[in-house]
Amino acid sequence: MNIAVSNLDLAFAALADPTRRRIVARLTRGELRVTDLALPFAMSLNAVSKHVKVLEGAGLVRRRREGREHYLQLRAAPLREVARWTSQYERFWNQRLDALGAFLEQQQENDDEGSQ
Amino acid sequence: MNIAVSNLDLAFAALADPTRRRIVARLTRGELRVTDLALPFAMSLNAVSKHVKVLEGAGLVRRRREGREHYLQLRAAPLREVARWTSQYERFWNQRLDALGAFLEQQQENDDEGSQ
DNA sequence: TATTCATTCAACCTTTTGGTTGAATAATAC
């Protein structure tokens, strides 16, 4: 009896780990076998294999089996969802500047009152 | 002895929980007291308070104390970081289409070979 | 066929997470 876990949940959670973000970055260079992917990481191959599975679960990585070798490929589509969700808040990014703008406007109004 | 946790780690992790994303969405309407913020959530006030603390830790929420009331405010700046990281991969979003393009080009080349 | 290689599976461990309840704190209202 699983409760629903959205794509966005999975994508954000997958990307919350720095090792997994490094994996994503690494795969932009092209396909890699699990072993080769794991090379620069200071952890066991098994640990990397687990991270890959998390990324797969989030749809961020695709696996192509060729004999005993598994080639991993970046599938960035879920990042688009992340970007879409995030960009909803674009107008809040400069909140402080907006607040400053409002403050300046307010001050302007006050100045005007003073001149009546 | 904490190991380093990046801003991006904190932001992604904070946003990986659907309740916290709802909180962020809710706060776009303006400041809210903790109690009011918690109203629509089917969990204890304490649970919401904890979520707020996670969002604060990631810099996504700011707290303004006024007497016994705490007013919470959205600080979307960390979302900009998330968007920046994510947009690095924009050109991979349409990977499948690119792959199709490459395939079609390849096929075109093959056709050309056949005509030599 | 026996061995090596690429990878996962399984079990285990520690820390973190997301929730609960009950008590503490501190400001407001009666």
Added chain:
DNA sequence: GTATTATTCAACCAAAAGGTTGAATGAATA
């Protein structure tokens, strides 16, 4: 001054996360 209200703190709990090691599986190679 005594309730009441707003919020956190603290302890607890179950489940998940991130890592380890060792065994299993299945292909390739000698």
